[in-house]
Structure formats: C-alpha cells, structure tokens
Amino acid sequence: MQRDKSDPLSVVTRAPDTDYERIFHPKRVAIAGVSPGGGSGFGTLSLLSLQAMGFEGEIFPVNPKGGEITGLKIYRRVEDIPGKLDLVVVVVAAEESAAVLEAGRRKGAAGGIIITSGFSETATPEGVAREEEIRQIAAKGIRVIGPNCFGIYCPRSGLTFIPNPDLSRESGPVAFLSQSGGMASDYTSMGMWMGLRFSKVVSFGNGADLRESELLWYLGDDTETGVISMYVEGIRDGDEFLKALKSAARKKAVVILKGGLSTAGSRAVVSHTASLGGSRVIWESLLRQAGAVQVRDIQEMAQTCLAFAMLPGRVYRGLSVAGGGGALGIVACDTAEVYGLEVPLLQGSVRDQVASYLPKSGASAVNPIDVANPYTPPEILEKIFRVAAQDNRIDLQVLMLLPHHYKTFAGTRRGWRTFPHEELADRLKSVIRETRKPVVLVMTNTKRGLPDLDVVEVHAKARQTFLAKGIPVFDEIGDALRAIANVNRYYGKGETA
Amino acid sequence: MNRESAEKIIGSALAGGRKVLSEYESKRVLKAYDIPVTREVLVHEESEVAPVTADIGYPLVMKVCSAAIAHKTEKGLIRVDIRTDTEALQAFHEIKRGLEDQEGGVLIQEMIKGRRELVMGLTRDDQFGPCVMFGLGGIFTEILRDIVFRRAPLTREDALAMMREIRASGILDAVRGMEAADRERLADMLIGIGQIGIDLGRVREIDLNPVILSGKDPVVVDALIVLS
Numbered sequence: 001m002q003r004d005k006s007d008p009l010s011v012v013t014r015a016p017d018t019d020y021e022r023i024f025h026p027k028r029v030a031i032a033g034v035s036p037g038g039g040s041g042f043g044t045l046s047l048l049s050l051q052a053m054g055f056e057g058e059i060f061p062v063n064p065k066g067g068e069i070t071g072l073k074i075y076r077r078v079e080d081i082p083g084k085l086d087l088v089v090v091v092v093a094a095e096e097s098a099a100v101l102e103a104g105r106r107k108g109a110a111g112g113i114i115i116t117s118g119f120s121e122t123a124t125p126e127g128v129a130r131e132e133e134i135r136q137i138a139a140k141g142i143r144v145i146g147p148n149c150f151g152i153y154c155p156r157s158g159l160t161f162i163p164n165p166d167l168s169r170e171s172g173p174v175a176f177l178s179q180s181g182g183m184a185s186d187y188t189s190m191g192m193w194m195g196l197r198f199s200k201v202v203s204f205g206n207g208a209d210l211r212e213s214e215l216l217w218y219l220g221d222d223t224e225t226g227v228i229s230m231y232v233e234g235i236r237d238g239d240e241f242l243k244a245l246k247s248a249a250r251k252k253a254v255v256i257l258k259g260g261l262s263t264a265g266s267r268a269v270v271s272h273t274a275s276l277g278g279s280r281v282i283w284e285s286l287l288r289q290a291g292a293v294q295v296r297d298i299q300e301m302a303q304t305c306l307a308f309a310m311l312p313g314r315v316y317r318g319l320s321v322a323g324g325g326g327a328l329g330i331v332a333c334d335t336a337e338v339y340g341l342e343v344p345l346l347q348g349s350v351r352d353q354v355a356s357y358l359p360k361s362g363a364s365a366v367n368p369i370d371v372a373n374p375y376t377p378p379e380i381l382e383k384i385f386r387v388a389a390q391d392n393r394i395d396l397q398v399l400m401l402l403p404h405h406y407k408t409f410a411g412t413r414r415g416w417r418t419f420p421h422e423e424l425a426d427r428l429k430s431v432i433r434e435t436r437k438p439v440v441l442v443m444t445n446t447k448r449g450l451p452d453l454d455v456v457e458v459h460a461k462a463r464q465t466f467l468a469k470g471i472p473v474f475d476e477i478g479d480a481l482r483a484i485a486n487v488n489r490y491y492g493k494g495e496t497a
Numbered sequence: 498m499n500r501e502s503a504e505k506i507i508g509s510a511l512a513g514g515r516k517v518l519s520e521y522e523s524k525r526v527l528k529a530y531d532i533p534v535t536r537e538v539l540v541h542e543e544s545e546v547a548p549v550t551a552d553i554g555y556p557l558v559m560k561v562c563s564a565a566i567a568h569k570t571e572k573g574l575i576r577v578d579i580r581t582d583t584e585a586l587q588a589f590h591e592i593k594r595g596l597e598d599q600e601g602g603v604l605i606q607e608m609i610k611g612r613r614e615l616v617m618g619l620t621r622d623d624q625f626g627p628c629v630m631f632g633l634g635g636i637f638t639e640i641l642r643d644i645v646f647r648r649a650p651l652t653r654e655d656a657l658a659m660m661r662e663i664r665a666s667g668i669l670d671a672v673r674g675m676e677a678a679d680r681e682r683l684a685d686m687l688i689g690i691g692q693i694g695i696d697l698g699r700v701r702e703i704d705l706n707p708v709i710l711s712g713k714d715p716v717v718v719d720a721l722i723v724l725s
Contacts, residue, residue: 018619160676234624235624238622238624238626238648239625241624260580280640281626281645282620282622285627285628285645285646285647285662286625286647286648288645288658289648289655289658301505
C-alpha cells in the first residue's frame with residue numbers, strides 16, 4: 001500500500017506549538033463525568049485517583065446534575081468553570097465526548113484525555129464518525145490523548161491512571177508509550193517494585209490525535225526522559241514512525257515491545273521474498289535499522305529499562321561473576337556466552353589477592369569467583385570486589401546473592417537476625433564509587449511459598465535498599481545478563497558481538 | 498543507472514496484461530540498475546543457438562523463459578552444464594517442446610560456478626513500503642530462513658549491516674579456500690534493489706535467488722519480478 005499524501009491521517013504534524021508542559025503538568029484540570037452520589041464510575045475513580053496521588057493543582061468535577069463530591073463543587077458544564085483550563089479529562093458517554101472536548105478547548109485547555117470507549121475500536125460507522133469528530137476538534141488546537149485509554153501517569157504532576165492511585169510520586173528517567181491502558185498500568189505497577197522510576201507514561205488508546213510518532217519526537221527531546229520504552233501494536237504511518245524512532249534512538253535508548261507479530265499477513269503472495277517478509281521479520285529488521293532495542297515481553301522491557309536507567313551508558317563486555325556456589329557460577333558463564341559477554345580469567349596477582357580472602361577449600365578465585373559460602377560477610381565481599389575490579393578486562397561485576405540462606409543461618413553468626421543488606425549495600429556502593437565499575441545484584445529467591453513469606457519480605461527489603469543505593473537488582477542471572485546485553489546492543493551499534 | 502529502460506520493460510509487460518516479468522525481462526530491469534546478472538541471450542529459433550553459444554562460451558545453462566512458467570526447475574525445463582553444440586541443440590528442442598504453445602523462448606546463459614548462494618529481494622510492506630531482503634540463498638532460503646530486511650532507501654551502512662546480521666554472515670568471509678565476498682559490490686546491489694522499489698511503484702516483489710558468489714563476485718543467476 002502506497003502512502004496517500006492527500007490523506008490527512010498520513011500527514012503527521014510535529015506541532016512544535018503543542019503545550020506539553022500544560023498537558024503533563026497541568027495546574028487546572030476538569031474531570032467531566034463524575035457521579036454526584038459518589039458511585040464507582042470511571043469519572044469518580046479518575047477524581048479519587050488524582051486526589052489519592054496528592055495532585056496539587058485545582059480539580060473541577062463536572063456533571064450536569066451539579067452537587068458536591070469529596071468536598072469539591074461539581075460544575076454542571078465545563079463552560080461554567082471559572083478561568084482557563086490546562087487539561088480536560090473526558091469520562092462522559094461516547095456520544096457526548098466531542099461536545100465536552102470542544103468546551104474544554106474553548107476554556108483554553110492544551111490537552112484532553114478521553115477515557116471513554118465507543119469510538120473507532122468498535123469498528124462501527126457511528127464509532128468511526130465519533131472519532132473523526134474528535135480529530136476535527138483536535139485539529140483546532142487541543143491535543144487529544146485517547147479515546148479508549150487510561151491516560152497519563154506523570155509523577156512530577158501527580159496525574160495517574162484510574163486503577164493506579166498508588167503509583168510513586170518520585171520521578172525517574174523512564175518514559176513509556178502504549179496503546180494499551182492495561183499494559184501501561186501493569187508496566188508501571190511492575191516498575192514500582194523493580195526499581196523503575198518514570199518521567200511520563202502515556203496510554204493513548206485509539207490514538208485519534210497524539211500517538212506513537214509524535215510522542216516519540218517529544219520524548220526524544222524531553223530532558224526528563226533518559227530511556228523510552230514502548231508497547232506497539234499498530235502504527236499509523238510507517239515512514240513517520242521510523243523517522244521519529246531513528247531520531248529518538250540517536251539521542252537515547254528506545255526499548256520496544258512489539259505485539260501482534262504472529263498474525264501473518266493475509267494478502268496473496270507470489271514470490272518467496274514476500275512470503276518470508278511476514279510482519280515478524282520485517283519488524284525485527286526495521287526496528288534494528290532504526291536503532292531501537294526490541295524485547296520479547298513486559299519483563300524483559302522492564303529489566304532492560306532498569307539497566308539503561310541505572311548503568312552508565314557504555315558497552316560492558318567483561319564481567320566478574322561472584323556467588324556462593326560452583327554451579328551458579330558455571331551456569332552464569334554459559335549464559336554470559338549466549339549474550340556475547342565474557343567472564344575472563346582473573347590475572348595472576350588479582351587472582352592471588354582474591355584467593356587470599358576466600359576459604360582455603362571449596363572456593364575458587366579464577367572467575368567465576370566461588371566464595372563457597374552463601375553467607376559470606378559483607379566486608380569480605382567488599383574486599384573481593386575491590387580487588388577484582390583492578391583487572392582491566394572487567395567492565396562490570398555481578399554478585400549472585402542468596403538471601404534465603406540467611407534464614408537458616410540467622411543467629412548462628414555474630415548475632416545476625418537477618419540478611420545484612422544495608423551494610424552490604426553501603427560497602428558495594430563505596431566499591432562502585434572507587435572502582436568506577438558498576439555492580440549488578442542477582443537475588444534469586446528459591447523460597448517463595450506460604451511458609452516463607454518472611455524470606456519474601458527480606459528479599460523485598462533488600463531489593464529496596466540496594467536500589468536506593470543505585471545498585472540494580474534482578475531476580476535471575478539470565479534476566480540480568482540479557483538486560484546488560486541489551487544495553488550493549490544500543491551502545492555498541494555496528495559492532496559484532 | 499537507466500530508469501527509463503526499466504520503466505519501458507515494465508510498461509510493455511503491463512500493456513500485455515502481465516503481472517510477472519520473465520527471467521530475461523527481470524534481469525534487464527536489474528541491469529538497468531547496475532546489478533550484475535548472468536550474461537545471457539534469449540533465442541527463439543534453432544538458427545540463433547550456435548552463434549550465441551559461441552559468443553558466451555561453454556559450459557552453459559539453458560532454460561525456458563516465459564512469464565507463464567515461474568517454476569522452471571519443477572517443470573524440468575532447465576539444463577545445466579551444457580558443453581557441446583549437440584547438447585545445446587538437443588536442450589533447445591526439449592525446452593521448446595516443454596513450452597508447448599505458450600509465449601516465450603529459450604534463455605542461453607553463462608554457467609556461474611560458485612558454492613556460495615545468496616538471496617536478495619524486495620517486498621512492499623503495508624506499513625513500511627519497499628523493504629529489501631538479504632540472506633542465505635538456494636535451497637537454504639526456505640529451510641533456514643536466515644534473512645534480514647531493511648527499509649528502502651538503503652544507506653551503505655544499512656547494506657553492510659545486513660551482511661553482518663545474518664547468522665551465516667561468515668559465509669561472506671574467506672572460508673575454505675574461497676575468497677572473501679566483495680561486500681561493497683553486494684552493498685551496491687542491495688542499494689540498487691531498494692532504489693528500484695523507490696523508483697518503480699509498480700514493482701511489487703523482487704526475488705533474486707540464487708545470487709551466486711563466483712569467486713568474490715556476486716552474480717544474479719535467477720530473477721523474478723512481480724508487478725502490481
């Protein structure tokens with residue numbers, strides 16, 4: 001299919017005049033569609049979520065019946081709200097959405113978030129016509145997110161999704177774009193405990209107006225955003241998307257989860273080239289061509305963004321791998337090789353020094369470093385890591401911790417009641433600062449059943465402690481090495497593994 | 498590069514109601530874009546055979562050339578390693594018979610010797626427009642599917658990256674006494690295929706398989722262009 005230049009949908013304006021600041025950090029927000037009696041409609045939930053987040057701006061609930069809700073006056077019409085608006089959240093019925101959006105536009109709103117569904121996704125003529133009406137209003141100057149979406153999560157301003165009144169107000173470098181609201185909600189929730197902190201997350205649903213390409217241009221230049229992640233199903237304009245992607249990927253890492261790769265094209269195919277060029281292989285190739293990092297699932301996306309967010313931007317080829325157990329290290333080395341990473345033998349003097357900190361039997365200082373003891377004291381680990389970093393082939397150090405063993409040994413050593421994560425975090429932080437080589441933690445919890453909820457808790461606390469000290473934590477060695485390899489794919493462009 | 502002559506070939510096929518170019522026509526389009534193809538001549542009469550074989554020189558390949566017959570091998574209408582005038586005439590008559598009443602002729606072409614077969618191609622993606630393919634050719638194309646795509650137009654860096662990205666990229670290196678492939682020439686070809694996709698909107702698909710490495714030099718041995 002050739003792009004039809006006369007088709008208005010295929011021409012994406014970059015709209016440099018879009019006031020993103022007022023869309024993401026609004027001071028005055030109308031929520032049209034709250035229920036006066038409380039209730040649990042999406043409009044009311046939008047309001048409650050915003051209040052639970054501690055949104056500092058002014059909120060103007062709207063419902064034709066008027067009244068009051070959670071101490072706020074309900075305006076009967078958007079037009080009745082005094083003064084200008086920055087953002088209007090539309091949660092009224094589909095057929096009323098256009099009028100509310102238009103009212104918001106006349107009130108000076110820079111953006112409208114249309115949560116309501118019942119538009120082009122219904123594939124009915126009425127739904128398509130309603131969306132076209134939204135697009136026409138948008139063209140007059142209000143930028144629209146949605147319809148059929150969860151909207152925006154922006155920790156700095158306190159905007160959030162309806163089902164996520166519990167997201168962090170702490171900002172971070174990770175941005176996320178998604179058609180799917182469910183994916184946006186799940187990803188940010190997952191990010192909370194994994195250590196991701198977000199700049200801006202946009203679920204744009206049908207994407208009648210603002211969508212993937214234009215938001216990519218924006219995030220590419222957004223100084224709050226250090227790494228962009230995206231969930232993509234369909235795109236509106238392949239040419240514009242690749243241009244935006246290429247431009248953004250030149251400035252910062254773009255991590256993409258592409259959904260819908262398995263649906264084979266249904267058109268008739270004559271040549272082998274066309275039959276081989278199903279959507280999967282074309283997407284994979286073109287994402288690589290544009291310099292994006294493609295991932296396979298939401299977990300890999302989150303882990304990869306954690307690595308991009310927490311590791312200094314460079315290629316990490318040589319690793320030291322330390323842990324309490326021989327098999328652990330061997331499997332880690334095998335996995336490293338799969339991802340194009342090396343676990344070089346430590347040099348003579350470094351090796352001798354590492355060995356001097358290890359038990360005389362059952363340990364190994366060659367790399368992988370087997371500390372032969374799952375509860376090696378933090379001061380010993382600190383010494384080992386400081387020495388191993390002296391080997392100039394080591395770019396990054398991996399520590400495989402087994403905190404669940406501390407339950408068994410609690411009380412048997414110098415009065416530890418639990419795993420001494422705070423001491424270890426402090427010691428590792430000083431090693432990282434002095435050696436300028438990052439340390440990545442892998443904490444695999446083999447005890448996650450009901451009898452071990454205390455172990456689960458120790459893990460969660462330890463993770464939080466390490467993350468707070470700037471040390472990334474992964475559940476499995478494969479997750480960690482894959483994320484590091486993805487960082488290498490981005491910073492090592494053009495290099496062969 | 499000669500875009501006009503390529504347009505002429507496509508125009509006359511379309512005028513004849515055809516959506517598939519013959520191998521001969523396909524290669525003339527490629528040639529217009531400086532893509533190296535086998536030396537070959539299309540003949541229709543017995544009397545033409547001897548002068549052509551003398552000109553190209555043995556060993557030769559002879560095959561049916563008809564837009565109506567896309568799968569020559571399956572139909573048994575291809576003869577390879579022809580070394581004498583007698584063999585050439587015999588092949589000519591057999592292929593002619595196989596043509597039956599369909600339009601077409603017999604393509605006499607140089608036999609390219611090389612153990613490394615590559616594939617190149619073009620497809621039009623609904624979202625991304627013309628995309629160029631590169632990969633492992635011959636019978637391995639469909640078995641291993643070791644292929645990559647780039648969206649046209651290609652930069653030289655895109656083309657070189659494609660060669661690095663296939664799993665079998667080592668096949669392009671000096672291996673087992675064979676010379677390293679001329680990667681710059683391969684890049685020219687991939688860029689040229691992309692340019693065809695940009696210039697000629699009626700070209701829907703291109704399939705060049707095999708592209709054989711004759712020493713270090715790639716040559717398109719079989720070609721199919723599908724129009725829309």
